[in-house]
Amino acid sequence: MDTQLKKGAMDLCVLSILEKKDYYGYELVQKISKVLTISEGTLYPILKRLKNEQWLETYLKESKEGPARKYYGITRTGKIHLKKLKEDWKEFIKKVNEIIK
Amino acid sequence: MNKKEFLHELKKNLKSIKKEDREEIIRDYEEHFAVGKKQKRKESEIAESLGNPKDIAKNVKEELKDSLSVGGMAKDTFLNFWSKTREFAANVFSDTKEVFSKKNKEKEKPKEKTNKRGFVPRLLLTLFNLFIGVWIAFAFYLTIGTLLISSWAIVLTGVAMIAISITGFFVQIPYVSPEFLPLGIFAGLSITSMGVLMSIASWQLGKLFSKAISKYLKFNKKARLKNE
Structure with a gap:
């Protein structure tokens, strides 16, 4: 798969999930890696990039079991970016569907 | 591979990036191991499902390069x-x-x-x-x-x-x-x-x-x- 395309798809998945609710890293990784069959480790570098782009923000929250966990949440600019990604994605799928039908 | 070996390998392959970035990434994986262990998974099993630390390091460098090209905060030298x-x-x-x-x-x-x-x-x-x-x-x-x-x-x-x-x-x-x-x-x-x-x-x-x-x-x- 085209890496650029894959990257876009991963960004789309991460941002969409975080739009509904904040997650900590492990939880998010489990949620995505199970569906997309990627190794669990690939997600953290992506999260770091999305944070650098200021589409995500992180904060520490105490947990009942053990040390504080790092939570990820979407930012306002993240939501704007997600909207655009979703539109692009739908457009892309539509075109591909036209070709393969 | 256990947690220590995994983190060591990752750290070794991330020498070229900024210290703060490296430490943040390492902390992310440490937390991943910690949570995984709470869920009764074995260290070796967690390490295996994370993937090869060398590949992860390569990914990290690539992702950081990307954010630089849009004016991110990677190397400010x-x-x-x-x-x-x-x-x-x-x-x-x-x-x-x-x-x-x-x-x-x-x-x-x-x-x-x-x-x-x-x-x-x-x-x-x-x-x-x-x-x-x-x-x-x-x-x-x-x-x-x-x-x-x-x-x-x-x-x-x-x-x-x-x-x-x-x-x-x-x-x-x-x-x-x-x-x-x-x-x-x-x-x-x-x-x-x-x-x-x-x-x-x-x-x-x-x-x-x-x-x-x-x-x-x-x-x-x-x-x-x-x-x-």
Whole structure:
């Protein structure tokens, strides 16, 4: 798969999930890696990039079991970016569907 | 592979990135191991499902490179300064093109929602960047470059002075008498250290400015989008 395309798809998945609710890293990784069959480790570098782009923000929250966990949440600019990604994605799928039908 | 081996391998392959970035990434994986263990998974099992630390390190470097190209906060060194200035200029020129071509498009499709701010604020920002911002950046680049080169020249002068006065002590050189040695070494050393200090100062200044450009690029990116 085209890496650029894959990257876009991963960004789309991460941002969409975080739009509904904040997650900590492990939880998010489990949620995505199970569906997309990627190794669990690939997600953290992506999260770091999305944070650098200021589409995500992180904060520490105490947990009942053990040390504080790092939570990820979407930012306002993240939501704007997600909207655009979703539109692009739908457009892309539509075109591909036209070709393969 | 256990947790310790995994983290060690990862750290080893991330030596080239900034310390804060490396530490953050390592902490992420440490937390992953900690949570996994709470869920009664074995260390080796967690490590295996994370994947090869070498590949992960490669991914990290790639992702960090990406965020640099849009003015992220990766390496803020002076070496990077030139590429940043160029990137700034390129951004501004493409904005200019976009702003002027959008004008017609927006008339065609008034219904289409864009996340971009209105035409006027974007135009103002772009004009400022085009006529003032870019030139300030270039001027700063030239200034700091000149400062660096002259400070190296000063260092060379100092070193040459020491070398000449030492040589003059042993060998006959016109205009350099052996008595000149203490003064020559003293003056040479002071000039050399002055040059070194100056080059450090201009290097730091360059780094500072490089950071400022990064921040400004980020601000630009945000400013072009509506907040709500």
